[in-house]
Amino acid sequence: MRFAAVALLALCLAPGAAAAQMYPDIHPIPRTTDPAKLRETAVGREIQERFRIGFDAEGRGDWAAARAEFDRIVELHPSEPAGSSAYYDRGLAQFNLNDSAGAAASFAAAIRLDPDFLAARTNLVTVDLQRGDVGGARKAAEELIARAPQSARARYVSGLAALKAGDAPAAARDFGALLERSPGYAVAHYDLALAEVDLGRLDDAERDLRAALRLAPKYALARFALGTVLARTGKRDEARAAFDEAALASHDPALVNLATSMRDALSH
């Protein structure tokens, strides 16, 4: 009898035995019988699980499955930051399902919930640019720049929207600001040069295109643009050489054909 009692006590105190009785804490046992709190706990678990499933679906490119999960999360009205994140992820799924208008609406909803959500703001500008809503893109970009004037991505998408709207001064400001912090970014030199061409500042455009090409010698699009600027400033031989080099550097058949045609046209 005494032996049995000691054995029972030892079993109770053994750490291994105690650990075997424990449950993972990812689903804590509700310590309430209040219906409202039980429902809140259940909804919280559903949101957490649907986020995990939806995020995994996005990772493997199953956008329809992802959208279904985020649609449901949005219906559950989660608190922040889950609410704006759900709208953001739903926007990504919608965009990849070719529903650009829906995607823009979802990113806008994410921003309403959290105005500091810059990833949602930049994605909204990008979606508006993709669907050709230049006015919408410019408005969203203006609000983005107001909150994050130092953001490289904000300056880039804002500059693109300005270029597409034909607002060369605004585009030059955006790409100029981007280059202040990233002077080694060849693409910004190219876009700044396009704005400078529109402003009639051909010498500045040539300088920026040459800067882009120093940074990225195989940048065929910049090489082609340089050819057009050189031709417009009367440097036909240099322009011809630039078009020739653009044709050699490009892997895009359309650009190769165009550059070759320009080169040949300048030979006459």
Add this chain to the structure above:
Amino acid sequence: MVTLFAVVVLTVAGAGLARASVDELAGLRLTPSAIPSLLGPIDGHGRAGWECAPEQAARATEAAHAELPSPDR
């Protein structure tokens, strides 16, 4: 890629390539660089402290960290 140059091609074709002159080149509108890809997904916990990759890319002050297009054309 072909559509990217549609404006340029149409403008030059309309002017007549064989007679390309400085005036005709002046009417040629160059295409801006590519629209960037959307920033990626965010999980239910990823935005805690704004440590998630998409938000960091959106806030990056240098182009190299902002997931912007590269000069690949």
